[in-house]
Structure formats: structure tokens, C-alpha cells
Amino acid sequence: MSVERSAIERFLYREAHLMDNHRYADWFALWAEEGPLTYWVPCNGDDLDPKANVSIIYDTRTQLRNRVARLNETLWLRERAPRLSRVVSNVEIEDQNADEITASSNFVLVQLHRHVQHLWAGSSVHKLISAPSGLRIRSKKVVLINNDEPLPNLMFLI
Amino acid sequence: MSVERSAIERFLYREAHLMDNHRYADWFALWAEEGPLTYWVPCNGDDLDPKANVSIIYDTRTQLRNRVARLNETLWLRERAPRLSRVVSNVEIEDQNADEITASSNFVLVQLHRHVQHLWAGSSVHKLISAPSGLRIRSKKVVLINNDEPLPNLMFLI
Amino acid sequence: MSVERSAIERFLYREAHLMDNHRYADWFALWAEEGPLTYWVPCNGDDLDPKANVSIIYDTRTQLRNRVARLNETLWLRERAPRLSRVVSNVEIEDQNADEITASSNFVLVQLHRHVQHLWAGSSVHKLISAPSGLRIRSKKVVLINNDEPLPNLMFLI
Amino acid sequence: MLSGRNDYRELVQDDRVSGRLYYDAAVFDEELEKIWYRDWIYVAHESEIPEPGDYVTRFIGLQPVIVSRDEDRNIHLLLNRCMHRGNTVCQSERGNAHAFRCAYHGWTYNNRGALVGVPYAAGYDGSFAREEYALARVPRSASYRGLIFGSMSASGPGLEQRLGNAARLIDQFIDLAPAGEVILRSGVLKHSFRGNWKMALENSVDGYHPNILHHAAMMLITKGRKVDMEAVFGEHTDALARDLGGGSAQLDLTPINRERGGRVVPHGWSAMAWEQYLDAMQRRWGVDRAREIIQVGGPHFCIFPNIIFILNQFRVIQPVSVEETVVYYYPTMLKGAPDEMNQRRLAETYLIHGPAGRVAPDDFEAYERNQEGFRARANEWLVLRRGLHRERRESAGTIAGHETDETTQRGIWRHYREVMQA
Amino acid sequence: MLSGRNDYRELVQDDRVSGRLYYDAAVFDEELEKIWYRDWIYVAHESEIPEPGDYVTRFIGLQPVIVSRDEDRNIHLLLNRCMHRGNTVCQSERGNAHAFRCAYHGWTYNNRGALVGVPYAAGYDGSFAREEYALARVPRSASYRGLIFGSMSASGPGLEQRLGNAARLIDQFIDLAPAGEVILRSGVLKHSFRGNWKMALENSVDGYHPNILHHAAMMLITKGRKVDMEAVFGEHTDALARDLGGGSAQLDLTPINRERGGRVVPHGWSAMAWEQYLDAMQRRWGVDRAREIIQVGGPHFCIFPNIIFILNQFRVIQPVSVEETVVYYYPTMLKGAPDEMNQRRLAETYLIHGPAGRVAPDDFEAYERNQEGFRARANEWLVLRRGLHRERRESAGTIAGHETDETTQRGIWRHYREVMQA
Amino acid sequence: MLSGRNDYRELVQDDRVSGRLYYDAAVFDEELEKIWYRDWIYVAHESEIPEPGDYVTRFIGLQPVIVSRDEDRNIHLLLNRCMHRGNTVCQSERGNAHAFRCAYHGWTYNNRGALVGVPYAAGYDGSFAREEYALARVPRSASYRGLIFGSMSASGPGLEQRLGNAARLIDQFIDLAPAGEVILRSGVLKHSFRGNWKMALENSVDGYHPNILHHAAMMLITKGRKVDMEAVFGEHTDALARDLGGGSAQLDLTPINRERGGRVVPHGWSAMAWEQYLDAMQRRWGVDRAREIIQVGGPHFCIFPNIIFILNQFRVIQPVSVEETVVYYYPTMLKGAPDEMNQRRLAETYLIHGPAGRVAPDDFEAYERNQEGFRARANEWLVLRRGLHRERRESAGTIAGHETDETTQRGIWRHYREVMQA
């Protein structure tokens, strides 16, 4: 299969839109329906083995579903959720084969919470498959520029 | 009519360039020459009815012309205008029909004024028509992430 | 010769990736192998003649090579180099002729150094040639939004 | 101790004041104590919370306050702080709630502030009296024509006494409504600047600057119309700058409005709307009084320390720190007036004020230049002597000067010195 | 002078404390002096620097410290400040180095702190004794079960004396390891909030909030399983809140763990891992003691002022300013336990804690709401009276209350008042 | 009161100083009072404002100053603060203006500072004397060889007396120009760091660090050329570190320059340019003196507290707060020298200095590490004893040490203690 960069961009923009608007369920629907999933935000560096080191996020399918449920249920988030707006850019197709596309991108995310603006920045690598319903995420890795710094609450999708 | 995303991007980049450089008249020339115009920056939320609630900006053609004139004439802006640089990304064509294209995009705008850097972020929805002279803006809505927060002067085009 | 905007984007994304990761030598390899080179970051404004005024950076080939060597050798940078992540956007082809492409772009660069996040923003103009090995930089000009303000160390590639 | 540090008789003189009053953090702390936590502070308008359960959150000085309306339509000013460990119990700036539940341990308060729910109650024995743990109240609150004021001081003069001459100007503002009420339910513009709050108060009744600082806006007003702004804000105006006493002050445009038939009739109105309005006003007030009200038009004045009435809007000053301030602009609708008129009032607010308005940004740029200028200490004085020679005391005890004069600022500062020196 | 300003007998009472203790910068400065630069402060665990040359950098209060292991495997607590002009000599938070070279003029120190290199030595004559220019040492340091503590005060009670009752809880935590040691080499989560450090300490032993504030996490735990969280953290729990003395406090889940056979055996374990673990434990401790250890499980407690033991993790509190704090979470591995078990411990840490965990963000949101609420000053008190009527003194001199009671907070504050009033 | 807090005899000793001097805000406030608002401060060079109406804006300490040249070519140092309410009257850092108009109410001042325009003048009666409202002047100003200094103190020693030994080094710097003048009209590099201003001053005459901290730059200099940097900044250099008195200090490279024939003749020059320059110099100075000047070359020194002369550049230190500082680098052109030479001077400035230069960033990283290190308080001292045993007093009353010695820093601190203790 062969996919254009612009198709990947459209997909990532769509994902960004859902994340910015806390549409947890719709975002979860962007993930592959079958097979193992990984949603990884490394900690203390960009590549420490998540089996041997803490991660900021390291979710398989079950944990990802739990994360979405947790965000959905949290009452205080309904009282005051962070406002988000992110630009996704530098989208590149790193690799593409029969059943998987690897795409990298950078983002700058501006968060407003409790009247304070906070800036998140980093890069992502998506492994995508092309399902009948369109592209789907098999794994996603987000490298935060400050993943070895103290972070405030990350109670949204990144 | 059918327009490519890349054409929309070129148009939005062009608009961003004119806004960053305070080229008020050239920017105004990007708007449709006939028919009603709307330039809307909602306040206290993203979608309150501008007829019943204050907006940060809610201009029709006359007011838009006045805004441009006001910016042009203001002496203190000539003494020291804000420096601007914005990235526009996540450009998506939301809708497209015979006479109108609806395009959404996100931006991060860095402003420097009086030695202080200030970050603006949000998303825009443009309604564009395709005139002989090229794409023209019929309406533009800018949703600021902090549109319910106290804002410093917004004495530039956004 | 005719080059698509998307090819320029790929090139600039690649360059951004190398700069973000301090891959000095690989970045230097993106420059044209022959002929004069200019790497210019103006100071006190966007266009003062670099022969008559200081620049933040104004390198010809030799000085560019020296810059790369200096960055490579500096011990304290190895102890603690700034972490970088930038989005490049608003890529436009300004001009294109037989032997040269002029491309402009905007960027927002988030830097983390000594636990402090710092935001760099501005626009770039690349003059590119198309070599057998692909696009190569003949000259690059970076206009920082704050090029007339006091700046912290700029000990990375921008 | 603080007052020991600052001698306000020295810093505030009759014809000049020291720049230090705008940048010294110790002065700001003392202002909190002697002004913001002692005086009557405007917090909200009743029409913002029309229904039982409606609330808004505001600040008195730096303290977070909930303004709520209970099921009996009574209004309560409650501190937004859980009585258990102090979490804020309300996170939103406006809404409708019959109870506020603290997220931390679930203590729940009704919109009267009463503690109505305590999880795992067995942890507290008989000695625990829930009444003692109702949300703290703002010690005093009172309303005038729907304007809600609060005072963090349990004692002091009553609201109407404190309002003094300003009360009839509030009447003048609100009597423009055929139903005798204004409605604030059209949102709020929030505008911030890096500078001291007092600059925004002084500026609101500074009749000297408009034609100069706001030249671009004036250009738009006059463009292609024969309005002589010099006859409004300039040398040959008949308008007055008035010290109302108690730190309140006014720019009185009545003389001009009379000629023009009143600001409330902007050009370009539909005749029908005009008829409707006139008719409604006459039915309420009778022909003569209605004409009088309309001709005199809306007043332009400020009430010390934090509320300003200009054009169609309430403007509220919120100090954040000694050099950070937020100004809120609330458009006001006239109850009983035609929609066309009220929409016009709404539009005037956002077109002219707020961060992207036609006028306000000029003032905010001036405030920030002012704060920068205060860094120069070789000469610390701000001069307030303009018009000292031509102002006159009026029967009401007020003082009137030429519209461009600093009579208004002098009034503000005389009051300031009095309360700060106390 | 500072202590002159604050009377801690007034600010800290038996059943309530003042909000001022959380926002007054003068209180924070005094805490640095009387707590952070006087008490024993946890800095690191020996297993973080297993090899000669290994080091980590930490802070004691606000002072940067290098924790290094020398070639003889001895551990040193050195101030990260060049003795020449004061540059930091170590830039990394962890690594292996036999020497630290200052970038400015090249003075070089070995990992014992000794000054071993001075460029252009002729600039110093015989009167220059290198011994006088070794990196400054933290005046006192000591370890307990591998936990390294440092004190900036040259005198005071010894570590074990200071630990008091907490010592046996450290044992309880570590004895779960078949090899009798925990290993901290799985990284650290760093989580910051805009609020005062004491909130994180109090919260760690606050048994009142979990079911309420963490309702979403509880929903996930109980979903499709018959666990009654009310019987763990709620009204009908058998667990206890315990004041251990010296500002240390515990939530004692032993009664529950006994029934459940101990927290250390989460459901869904492979039988094999369980067998392996049981076997290893019995070989070390004998059958009965092993069963006892496993049934009692891991303790949940804090040691004043900066270390907390919860589930499988060490949690460390780092004050940054009066209203900025960082919390570090270190997952701990049980030496000699099966990998499956340790991987589970690792996962539990990042799934539950840190900025994106299932539980911790709730607490951090509460801290920030708390700091906001403290801006309301009409009533400054935080109430700590929960369970005052039902707590009892135990033989060990400890005080035990119902799991949901504030016995723990009272213990923390009693100690705080004592040291701050000193 | 402040001086009561700090005993500078204690904090500044002959062979060491306390880190507190770099981070204590009270020390910084006292420095403003006793140094920045009392001493002669360099503000600009006459060649920056060559034409009538030219101006630049600068700061003396934290106070904004306009340096303007009037129609009679006289130079004025004016505070940038409107005499009415205090707005800044000039917004740009450089330009040409015959008048400064305040945006707020339009008061207008000419470039001598005189109040020449007041809108709506009728508001002021005869008692209003415009002369009293001229822009405030910096109490004293004076020039030496085109360098403009200002003092916020009306009394004190004259400029030349204050310059003392530094005066002849300014001559040495400027005499390299065949026309006997330097020209600063090539812009300015602005470089900031989070650290105390004194570090930048001390560093400018610190001959100990270059080969170590700047090793990468040295590598580029020596690469493929036989220059022995050890013979310039190292152990076996013949250069000297000199305390000039009054807090001024020098690194005297004369001995080296003599051998090399003077720094002003970098290798790789065109013979023609060299001829031209030599010829021009000889015409002005005569053969012997010209050779002398060229051989000795440009001096490397600092004048307390804020100007430094290195290579071809003026370097100016601007304090922002106790731990924020900006350094400005102004390339200087030699009037009457060939363009090739001046372009070389320009290039040397931006290639070596500023935020992206080959050398300066090393120092700035060191400053920030230093400020970090100051957070360690167990030992507060910075050691200044290097070379105490081998320095010697010279006839001029100056003190000379080995180039790598801290003779220079000791000189700076002796003066500092004297003025701060006063």
C-alpha cells in the first residue's frame, strides 16, 4: 500500500483536533481495532526501555481504554478542563511497507489551565495501518522536550 | 469549483505574512470585494451569539475598513509596533461547495512588544470564495485559546 | 528545473531534524559543496548591511566550518546541551529559476536549557540549488523576531 | 508599620503626587488593607444572576468571592474557600448551582453557604457544629439600583452614604431604561495591562487626553461628518470635569448633550426604534421628564475605587499586583428599550473598548509607557495642577472645572490621601 | 527576626492551622533554616549508585548536592559548588565520574571531593593548602537499609533516633524483598505543582480523600470486580491512621491486608511467579515469618519532612519556593523477587502516579485549588479536628485513629510546631 | 538601613568574597544607590549621534535616559519621562528627532529637554513656569575622547580624576585611529544571562580562564598555525594582570604584542591595506610614535563599573536585577583606517562575541553555572588569592601580577568594598 504524506497530515490534524477538544472516545476510535497497541511517552530520556524504566505514559490497549475512561469520569476535569491548541508540523514518512506506515511529526501545544498558559513541545512517531475505515494507529510514541523535567498535570491527550 | 489543500495553505501563508508585517491594506485586499463580510473573534467562549454577546472582534465590512484605517493612523503604533511571527498549520478543508470553501487551521503567534514576548494560540475558520483574482475571504473566525481570559492589547491583525 | 513545495518542505523538515538533534556534521553536509555560502542571522533589525553592521551570525564557508567545529569541540555543551524542538511551517517558494530556488518559512523553536524553557521564533529564507545528491543550501537567512533584543546563548543551529 | 514607611501627606500633595504610589509594593499592600478590604467594592450586578442558583465568581481585592442567588432569590457574597482545608469550592466564573461541592473531601455547601454535606460524618462528634463551618461571608454587602457592593470590613459608613453624589448619577444612567433597570447579560471584555490600577481610574475621568491620545478614533468619528471634537473634549467645550467628593469624579457632558439632544440617540437610528423608545420612556416618566432624561443622556463618571460608567458600559478595575491590572467592560442593556437600541449599545462596547477596540488600546499603551517612565527617579512627581486657577466649588459641595482640567484627578487623590493616611 | 514575625503556637493549634503557613515567604525561609537545614533529609538510595564513580545530584532544601560513590565504595555527600569561584562542578543528574572538573578554570575534584587538579599551579604558593579547598561536605550523612539521609546541621540527634517508630516500617517495606534489599534503578517520575510542599506531605497520609477525590480511579479498580473501597478507605474500614511521632505518620492497612492476604499479591499474577516468590521468601525468612511479612504487606507512611512510602514506591518531596513544589516518584524493585513481580511494581508506579497517572493528578489539582483558596483571608483556618474524639494512644507511644481521621495530620503539625517554635 | 544589613568589610576580604554579594537583592539595591546612582557611568559614544537631532536611549542603573544632540551639536542626557504624568516620551533606541512628543496629552519637548508644547494651554495660568517642566537632566555629564559618561549624583570627583590610570589606556585604544577617533556606528550585539552583573566585569580581566574555558575557540585559533596560546594566556606568558586602581583593571598584553608587532596587524592582511594604514599613522604620529602605537596595540581593560575595552570593541554591562544582566558589544571603527581593516574589526566582533560568537557563550554559560552554584551555602566564599605572592606594586601606584593571577579581581573588589562601605 502507498499513502501520500498529505493523507498522513490530514490524519494527524484530525487526531490533533480530537485531542485539543477532549473528544476521548472519538480519539480512541482512531486506534486499530485489533492487535496490540502501544501509547508511549518516555521519561528521563527519549528511549529508555519501558519494561525496565518508568514512563510518563506506557499504555497497552487495556490501559489505553482505562485512560480514556478515567478522563471521561473525572469530575474535576468537567468543572475545569485545560484549554488546548496545538500545531502539528514537520510531518515525514519515515518508513512504509505492506502493512505499516511510520510517520514522524513535531508539535507545539499551548495549554491554558487555571488562567496559566503552559507550553508543551516535542515530536511524535506514529505507526499506522490502513484499515477499510481509513488509517488507524497501531503505536504512538511522543518525545517531550522536557521529559526529564518536573511536569505539571498531563490530564489530556498528547 | 474544486481547490486543493495546498492552494488554501498558500493563501493562508500569504495572509499570515501580511498580518505579521502589518500590511493592513494588502491584507484588506484579501477580502471579497462584494457581499457581506464577517471578521469574528469570539469572547467568553468559542461560540456565543455575537448579536447578543460581546466579541473581542466582530466586524462587518465597514468596521473592518475602519479597523484598518485606525491601525494605519495610530501614531504610537508607528513609534513602536509589535513584532510578530506566526506559524499556521493543521490546515483542513472542512467543506467545499459551488461557491464557498470552508477551511480550518491552527496557529501559534509569537508577539514581541515593549521587550516582552507574548504567545497567542488558537484556531481559525476561513470561508473563502474563488474570485477571478484568486481566493478571497468572505468570513473569518478566530478562536483564541484564552478568549475568556484578560488579554493585553491586540493591536494587530490576527 | 522545477521543484514542488512538498519537496522543499521535506528538505526543511530534514534540516530541522538535524538541527534539533545537534547533528552538526550532517547539517553541514546539507550545504552546497562548491561556491560561496552565506549563513546570516541579522542583528538590530532584519536587513542591515552585514558588511557595515554587526550580525548575530554572518558566516561564509570557512566560518561556517569553524562554527561546526566549535560546537563539536565544546566540552560544556557535551555536559549539558540545550534540548530543542521546532515546528517549521508557512513554507512558500518565493522564486525559482534555472539554478536556484528561494524558499521562505516560519518557525517556532522551543529550547530547554538548564531547566528553563525558552521560545525562539522567526522566519527563514533559504536559497537552494538542486545537486545530484539532492537539494543543497547556498544561503540561509534567519530573521529572529527578537533580533534587536538581548538574547541568551545561541549555542545551537537555527 | 507600613503606614510608618509611607507618609501620604508627603507623597500626595494638592497639585502633584509621587510616582512611588504606582510602583512600591508596600504601598499596594497598604492599599489592600485600607481601601480594598475596608471600602465598598463593586462586585456584580443583580441582573447577572437573575435565576435562583445563578452565581458569578469575582474578587474583592485579591480575595475570591462567590456571588450567588439562593432559592428565595436572596443574594449572598461568600468566600470561595472550603472551610475544611481551604480548596476553592467553585471553579467556574459563572453558572447555576444549588450546591458547591469541594472536590477534595466532598464537603458540600448550598448557595447560601451553609455546610449541608460532610462525607463519613462519624468522624465528627457532637462538638462539631456545622453552623460554624458555613462558607465565610463578606462581612457587609448591599445593593443600589441592582449594583451589588461588598465590604470586607464589618463596620463603616453605609453604601448610600458612601455613594453620596454618585448615587444620582447611577440613577441618571439607569433611568434611561424605560423599565428603570439595566441588564448585564451580554458577557464581558477582559483587558489587562502591566501597570498600576490607579492609572485606569484616573484615566476614566481624564478629559485632557481624548483628542490627543485617541486621535485615530476621533478621525473615524469625525470622518465625513461635521462633528467638532474640540467642542466635546477640547479647549472650547462646554463640558465640565467634576470632583464629586469621596474619590468619585465625573466628566459632565450635559451641556453638549443638551444641544445634541442626548448621546442616547446616535445618528443612523431607525425612526421607528426612536419612536418606540420615546414612547416607552414617556409612558414611564411622562413627557417632560422623559425628554429631560434623554437630553441629559448617560453620565460619564467613576466611583472610587473600582467602578466606572462610560457610554453604555460598566467598567470595573481589578488590581492583580502593584503593576498588573485587569479592566472588565460590561455592556449594559436598557430594559424596555427596543432591541435595535440595545444591540447598538452592545456593538458600541466591543467596537470601542477591550483589547482590540477602537479606543481602549490607546489608553492601555499609555499606562504601560507610564509604568516604564516611573523607572526614572530623578524627578518623581506627576503634576496635577491643570485648571487649579479656574475650577469653582458648586452648591452640592462638588467642584467643577473645565472638561480638560485635572479637577477630577485632584478629587481622587484628596480622597486617597485621606483614607491612606488614616 | 523571622521567628519574631511568626508565632507558631498561634498559627498551629491542636485542631486547626493557619493558611498563612502555606503562602508566607517568611515562613518558608524559616522552614529552610529550622527544618530543611537542620533535620535529616532523605537524598538518595544506595542502589542508585551501585558502582564506584556512580553519582546522582539532588537538593537538600534549595542547596545542590552531589551523592557520589568512591572507588572504595564509600558514599559522599558533596555540595555542588566549585571552591574557587562557585561554579557548579557537576551538570548531570546521574552518571559515573571519577572526577568533576569545573569548566571555568579547570579545578578538578575526585569523587571524594578532594581537589586533585589546579591548572597553572604556580599561581598558588605554599600557603595554599589543597585540603582546605575540597568540595564542601554535607555536615552529617547516614544510611538506614540503603536510604541515604543528609543533614546540613553538624549536631543533632542521630538518624536512627530521629527515625524512631518509622524505622520498623522501613524494615517492613524492605523485608518484602527475598534478598532483603530494594533496588531503585528504574528511573523517576517528576511531578510539579504550584503550591506549598506541606500539602503533599499531609496528603500522603490523608485517608479521608481517596474515595472522594480519586473516584474515577476507584471506579476503574472496582469495575467488574467485587472490591468494596468503602471497606478500604471509607467509613467501615478496619484500617488505621497513625501518628508515629516526630512528624511521621502512617495509614495502617494491615487489618485489611491480612484478610486479603496482603497487597503484594495483586490479582492476575501467574501462579508460578507466586510460587517462586513464596519459596524465595521462605528460604530467607522461614515459613511463618515469610507468611507474616507477605500478609502484612507493604506499609503506607511518611517520614517528616520529605519521604513517603506508598505501594511500591518511594516518593520524595522537593520544595522549590513557598508555592512551588516538585514530587519525585521512584519505583522500587524487590531484590530476589521474580521479574514478573518487579515489572508489576514498575507498572503500578507509572500507571497510578506521575503527571499522567490514574491517581496523582487528582491530588495535584487539589493542591493548586488549595493554594488558590488560600487567597481568601476572611477565615484563615484549616480544620484538623476530624476523629479527635475517637483516636487512642498506643503502647508504642503512637496514636491511632480511624483510617479516615486527621490523626496523621495532627501528628505532622505537632512536630512542625515544635521544631519551628524552637 | 540597608548598609546596616550588610557589612562589606566582612563580605569582601582581601583574598575572598562572599557569594551573597551576587544573589542578595538588598545588596543589589544598595549597589544602585552607592555605585550606579553615584559613580560615573558610561552611556554612549559621541559618534553614535553624529548629527543634530540624533539620539540614543540608554539606562543609568535602572533609569531610562535619552542621549541627544541638539542643533548646536551639544549633547544632553535627559531622563525619558514626561514631566506631566510620567509617560516615556521616546520609544525608540536610536533615531533622529528635533522634538519628543508624549503620546498621552501631547506635551512636547525639544532635544534639549525644554518643554516647547502644551496642548490646550489655557489650562495653565501664569503660575505655570515651563522652565520648571523641562525633562529632568542627568545631574552631571562629561566626555573623554568621545566617550560620554553620566552621573546621577550632583557632586563627586570629576570624570578625568575618576578615570585615573584608565585614561591613558583609552588613549592607547583610540590612538590606533589615524584620525585619532573611533566611530561606533556599526550596531550592537546584545547578550543576556541569568546572573549577577559583577561576574561579567570580573571575567573581562580574568586571565586565568581563557585557555581552559575557551579551549574550543583556542583550538580554532591555533589549528594549523604555530601560535602557542600558553605563551599568551597561560603559564609562560609575559603578559600582566594589572590593578589600575579605582576598580579599573587591565590584562596587559604589551610584551606579547611587541614581539608579534601588535595585535592590530592580524595575519592575512593585504599588504596594501597595511601600507595605507602605516602611512596614515605615520603622517599623524610620526614614524617612531606610530610604530610604538602599533606595536603596543589595543589595550584590554575595564573601567568600574560598566565599560570594558577588548580587541576592537567597547563592551558595556547593564544590570537588570540582582541575577539578570545584559552585556552590549559595540564594534569600533578606526577613523582614517582603510576599510579592509575596519571590516576586519567588525567581523572580529560578531564572530567572537555575542550570543552565537566563538568565545562569549562560554563565559555566559559559566556565569549561569556560577549563579546556580551560589545556591550552595555550606561554604559561601569565592577565593581570590591566586598570585598574591607574586604581584608587585608599580611606580604609577598600580599593581601588576602574572597574567593568570587575580590581581585584577582583587583591585575591583578593593574599590567595591570602599564605595559600598562608605
Ligand code: FES
Ligand atoms: S478541603 Fe474541602 S472538603 Fe476537604
Ligand code: FES
Ligand atoms: S570557578 Fe571553578 S575553577 Fe574557577
Ligand code: FES
Ligand atoms: S503624561 Fe505626558 S503629556 Fe501627559
Ligand SMILES: [Fe+3]
Ligand atoms: Fe482614553
Ligand SMILES: [Fe+3]
Ligand atoms: Fe491522593
Ligand SMILES: [Fe+3]
Ligand atoms: Fe572569557
